[in-house]
Amino acid sequence: MFTGIVQGMAQVHECQTLGRNKRLTIQFPESSMQGQQEGASVAINGVCLTVVAVEKDKISFDVIDTTLALTNIGLLEKESIVNFERAARMGSEVGGHVMSGHIMTCVMVRDIVQKGESFHIRFAVDVGDQTKVDARRYLFDKGYVGLNGASLTICDIGDDWIEVSLIPETLKVTTFGQLSVGDKVNLEIDSHTQATVDTVERVLKQRGIILP
Structure with missing residues (x-):
């Protein structure tokens, strides 16, 4: 963990x-x-x-x-x-969110913009590629996401992208300050979000309700 x-x-x-x-x-x-x-x-x-x-x-x-x-x-x-x-030790402080290290897919850096003291990085999420996992149904505004191992909060989201905002401390201790447009970044979905979404979809399907 x-x-x-x-x-x-x-x-x-x-x-x-x-x-x-x-x-x-x-x-x-x-x-x-x-x-x-x-x-x-x-x-x-x-x-x-x-x-x-x-x-x-x-x-x-x-x-x-x-x-x-x-x-x-x-x-x-x-x-x-x-x-x-x-790996985390039992009883240690969890400053981010629980992560397993199991990557769902990669996202690509679409845009990097500095706003004052923070950096906003926008990532393209694959849409319509049947060979890759569609992670969009697990992503939502202010939700947790793991990107290259960092626990981050989604600050904005669109149909095929997510955006995070990074403070100087995060840029200093991670590789995010070295990213360029086109770079691939590992994405891990919050396990609680995934479990909730999958359970709701399964129950709805059993009741004959098909989501778009």
């Missing part, structure tokens, strides 16, 4: 192809992975990955082909910068 409070940025040290999969070795900030063990979970750009090797501040993860295809982990190269969060 994760909280969506990104703990910092790390740099890809090495990418090794293993058949259809990839081994990702990441250099973390000094002491940020202190006490980390093989088998533990770490969120990289919001993706829950399992530690397979530990060498001081260098941690390796094996990433399966499905994850590489679904998320922006497949786009990472040597020296790429990523967001990271260690």
Whole structure:
């Protein structure tokens, strides 16, 4: 389990192809992975990955082909910068919202605008692509969303886009300040929202009510 409070940025040290999969070795900030063990979970750009090797501040993860295809982990190269969060501990403060590290789809940066001290980033949400999950029914104004592992609140929404507003502190500790138009960002839906929407749709379908 994760909280969506990104703990910092790390740099890809090495990418090794293993058949259809990839081994990702990441250099973390000094002491940020202190006490980390093989088998533990770490969120990289919001993706829950399992530690397979530990060498001081260098941690390796094996990433399966499905994850590489679904998320922006497949786009990472040597020296790429990523967001990271260690798994939450029972009893620790949840400053964001509960996240599992299971990405639903990717969204693309459509526009970046600075408004005073904040940055507004608009993301295009795929519409009409039958090969991708349509996440729109789980997204709503002021709702929670996980973007590259960060717990954020949707500040505006349209038919095929969502927008978030970021304060300077978020820009300082995450990769959002480095994004450009066209970049792909991992999206995780709030699990409570997903459960509620899916349950309501299932009940309505059982009653013969079909939503548009």
